[in-house]
Amino acid sequence: MALAGQPNVGKSTVFNLLTGLDQHVGNWPGKTVERKEGTFTFNGTTYRLVDLPGTYSLTANSAEEVVAREFIVRERPDVVVALVDAAILERSLYLVAELLSLPAPVVVGLNMIDVAEQEGVRIAPEVLQAALGVPVVAMVAARNVGVRELVEAVDGLARGEVPYAPHPPQIRADHQRVLEEIAGLIAGCAPAPYPLEWVALKLLEGDGEITRMVQECMPGERWERVHEVLRAHDDALVAVAGGRYEYIGRTIRAAVARPRAGQIGLTERLDRWAAHPVWGLLLLAGVLGLIFWLTYTVGTPLQGLLDTYVVGTVAGLARAALSGAPPWLAGLVVDGAIGGVGAVLTFMPILVIFFAVMAVLEDAGYMARAAYVMDGFMHLMGLHGKSFLPLFLGLGCNVPAVLGTRVIESRRARLLTILLAPLVPCTARMAVIAFLAPAFFGSAATLVSWGLLLLALAVLALSGVLINKTLFRGRRAAFIMELPLYHLPNWHTIGLLVWQRSLAFVKKAGTLILAVSVVVWALSVLPGGKVETSFLARLGRWLEPAGRWMGFDWRLVVALLTGFIAKENSIATLGVLFGTGAGAGLAATLAATYPAATGLAFLVVQMLFVPCVATVAVIRQETGGWRWTLFSLGFLLVVSWAAGVGVFWAATLLGLS
Amino acid sequence: MFVCVCLRLSAFICVPGLGVKVGVGFMLSRLLELLQEGGTRRVADLARALDTTPELVEVMLEDLARMGYLRRVGGACGSHCGACSLAGLCAAGESGQVWTLAERDSSLRSE
Numbered sequence: 051m052a053l054a055g056q057p058n059v060g061k062s063t064v065f066n067l068l069t070g071l072d073q074h075v076g077n078w079p080g081k082t083v084e085r086k087e088g089t090f091t092f093n094g095t096t097y098r099l100v101d102l103p104g105t106y107s108l109t110a111n112s113a114e115e116v117v118a119r120e121f122i123v124r125e126r127p128d129v130v131v132a133l134v135d136a137a138i139l140e141r142s143l144y145l146v147a148e149l150l151s152l153p154a155p156v157v158v159g160l161n162m163i164d165v166a167e168q169e170g171v172r173i174a175p176e177v178l179q180a181a182l183g184v185p186v187v188a189m190v191a192a193r194n195v196g197v198r199e200l201v202e203a204v205d206g207l208a209r210g211e212v213p214y215a216p217h218p219p220q221i222r223a224d225h226q227r228v229l230e231e232i233a234g235l236i237a238g239c240a241p242a243p244y245p246l247e248w249v250a251l252k253l254l255e256g257d258g259e260i261t262r263m264v265q266e267c268m269p270g271e272r273w274e275r276v277h278e279v280l281r282a283h284d285d286a287l288v289a290v291a292g293g294r295y296e297y298i299g300r301t302i303r304a305a306v307a308r309p310r311a312g313q314i315g316l317t318e319r320l321d322r323w324a325a326h327p328v329w330g331l332l333l334l335a336g337v338l339g340l341i342f343w344l345t346y347t348v349g350t351p352l353q354g355l356l357d358t359y360v361v362g363t364v365a366g367l368a369r370a371a372l373s374g375a376p377p378w379l380a381g382l383v384v385d386g387a388i389g390g391v392g393a394v395l396t397f398m399p400i401l402v403i404f405f406a407v408m409a410v411l412e413d414a415g416y417m418a419r420a421a422y423v424m425d426g427f428m429h430l431m432g433l434h435g436k437s438f439l440p441l442f443l444g445l446g447c448n449v450p451a452v453l454g455t456r457v458i459e460s461r462r463a464r465l466l467t468i469l470l471a472p473l474v475p476c477t478a479r480m481a482v483i484a485f486l487a488p489a490f491f492g493s494a495a496t497l498v499s500w501g502l503l504l505l506a507l508a509v510l511a512l513s514g515v516l517i518n519k520t521l522f523r524g525r526r527a528a529f530i531m532e533l534p535l536y537h538l539p540n541w542h543t544i545g546l547l548v549w550q551r552s553l554a555f556v557k558k559a560g561t562l563i564l565a566v567s568v569v570v571w572a573l574s575v576l577p578g579g580k581v582e583t584s585f586l587a588r589l590g591r592w593l594e595p596a597g598r599w600m601g602f603d604w605r606l607v608v609a610l611l612t613g614f615i616a617k618e619n620s621i622a623t624l625g626v627l628f629g630t631g632a633g634a635g636l637a638a639t640l641a642a643t644y645p646a647a648t649g650l651a652f653l654v655v656q657m658l659f660v661p662c663v664a665t666v667a668v669i670r671q672e673t674g675g676w677r678w679t680l681f682s683l684g685f686l687l688v689v690s691w692a693a694g695v696g697v698f699w700a701a702t703l704l705g706l707s
Numbered sequence: 708m709f710v711c712v713c714l715r716l717s718a719f720i721c722v723p724g725l726g727v728k729v730g731v732g733f734m735l736s737r738l739l740e741l742l743q744e745g746g747t748r749r750v751a752d753l754a755r756a757l758d759t760t761p762e763l764v765e766v767m768l769e770d771l772a773r774m775g776y777l778r779r780v781g782g783a784c785g786s787h788c789g790a791c792s793l794a795g796l797c798a799a800g801e802s803g804q805v806w807t808l809a810e811r812d813s814s815l816r817s818e
Contacts, residue, residue: 140763292735299759529747532804
């Protein structure tokens with residue numbers, strides 16, 4: 051008697067219950083798979099019980115599956131007990147479908163019905179029995195319920211006292227003829243204990259082991275004929291697997307009753323709005339606005355407090371403590387280190403809010419709806435190509451966006467998508483914008499950043515349409531999305547997540563930002579000790595002419611450049627260059643130094659600028675060289691510059707100075 | 708009323724039929740047919756269209772992916788995430804599983 055079933059379905063429990071201490075563990079010959087064997091007695095007969103390895107199917111893809119099916123075919127057990135998990139019959143029944151194509155009689159042990167009932171899944175064992183045509187025994191092995199009935203069924207079947215009329219799954223009708231043809235061609239060469247039809251089926255499935263066995267058995271030209279038929283039907287695997295799924299689907303429809311209440315029902319009802327093409331989109335826009343609003347109402351005040359009471363105080367203390375020290379040391383510590391790191395420190399409240407809101411939305415299950423709805427919007431605009439989803443990934447981070455373009459087969463389309471990916475504002479960029487917007491726009495910050503994000507999404511949509519019209523010729527790509535069930539966010543998980551991510555940020559960014567700040571500071575005072583004549587100023591001034599079109603001076607240009615390492619470094623640089631002046635925070639200093647139009651231009655440029663070094667590295671990797679990478683950089687420089695200038699002049703004309 | 712028979716994954720023949728309910732046919736093949744129509748579909752929608760449970764649709768999707776007809780999208784940062792300080796936020800752009808048709812048939816391959 052053999053015990054088959056998927057991993058973790060309770061085979062060991064049943065095995066131990068039946069054999070007790072009377073068991074022997076070894077290895078299957080020639081394999082590293084463990085073999086457990088034991089004996090037990092029932093109704094006067096002694097049974098030898100073999101525990102087969104846990105498998106979901108009987109393909110040749112793993113040693114476990116090969117071992118299991120070979121045992122059944124070669125050693126011909128009197129009965130095979132198939133243990134299935136009542137809570138996920140969809141998965142467990144595939145093995146049963148395969149087993150029924152083999153010669154050994156099967157008894158199905160419907161295990162874990164207690165778990166199934168808890169989840170509201172009700173299965174009628176008699177109906178299942180009628181559908182499958184084999185004995186079905188309901189069990190809860192963990193509590194030793196139903197095990198006796200199982201053995202009774204096995205015993206009855208072995209003695210021939212129980213009628214046995216299995217209904218095995220059928221191959222899809224249009225392939226029945228092919229199956230017979232193959233069976234005819236390989237007649238006599240199905241290796242001894244293997245049933246002919248089963249071998250033919252496995253050949254159609256493309257089973258490696260069986261193919262090898264049959265090929266070795268027959269002369270070359272005979273195999274060629276078989277191979278030709280197989281090649282002509284290389285999608286036969288779908289017909290074979292399809293037959294089994296049809297079988298499973300019919301069985302489940304008949305025997306399983308699943309109530310729609312509870313979580314599933316709630317999710318469906320909410321999705322009627324959240325995944326709706328119109329309402330869902332409005333909801334998404336609203337959610338994005340909410341994120342910004344939260345950031346500004348909670349984050350910005352915290353930011354101000356941190357700036358004044360923490361950074362300012364520390365800077366003051368440091369300055370006092372170093373009053374006797376050489377000026378370069380004081381400068382290094384106060385302007386360099388504290389200036390840079392301090393600025394990023396005040397960045398933390400915004401970042402933590404971002405982390406928290408994203409974590410909540412993701413945990414609750416909303417993020418998937420956001421992607422689905424945006425995709426729906428793209429379809430409305432006639433964009434059906436594969437570029438959309440990789441670009442959408444860019445909203446989180448540009449790195450997975452570029453890597454995600456691998457799904458696009460056409461090299462031209464892939465390249466174009468990679469070129470457009472950095473235009474998608476990643477969360478780092480949005481966080482920087484969230485930091486700077488209040489400085490220039492005060493209470494209007496929410497509207498400004500919200501507007502910028504929507505603008506970015508519009509640009510994304512437009513470019514997507516362009517790609518689709520020119521490169522995909524309007525062909526509709528297919529995507530399948532699995533939307534998880536909604537559930538109340540687990541505050542403990544979220545708290546932990548936010549804490550971990552914030553800590554990770556502080557650790558990684560902290561060291562890097564400290565280094566960058568010190569370097570920036572050093573470059574800003576060498577060689578002469580005065581900022582105006584430093585290396586940094588020289589570099590900045592050299593590039594300043596481009597920035598002057600938008601009212602930038604060299605300091606903003608430099609801040610933009612340091613964003614190349616990682617976007618948050620822009621803030622650090624601004625902190626270093628504008629110093630932690632007595633009392634005045636960075637935000638206030640910036641607002642006092644530049645007109646709002648320049649501020650807006652800076653935000654726009656920041657949003658469209660060359661991406662961080664990680665993204666550039668990935669672009670180089672995916673485009674296979676420097677040519678397209680450099681082109682991408684040049685392209686983005688031009689686009690961001692043009693957009694910045696355009697916005698600056700528009701804002702000035704509208705009187706926004 | 709037409710009955711469309713899928714001969715192979717790349718060819719369809721539509722013949723006039725009388726009163727035959729469209730939608731007869733193996734779920735797995737119909738799943739692939741639905742996907743080849745294009746567009747983005749939710750697992751729940753597919754389950755409804757195939758008159759079965761979402762769980763079975765997921766099992767079939769995974770199997771199709773294993774067979775090479777489908778491919779998973781997204782979720783790839785790999786080693787680059789190690790250096791990124793905002794490692795948690797990149798998941799903001801994607802959630803749940805997304806699959807797309809992997810183009811096996813040469814007739815479907817673009818350019």
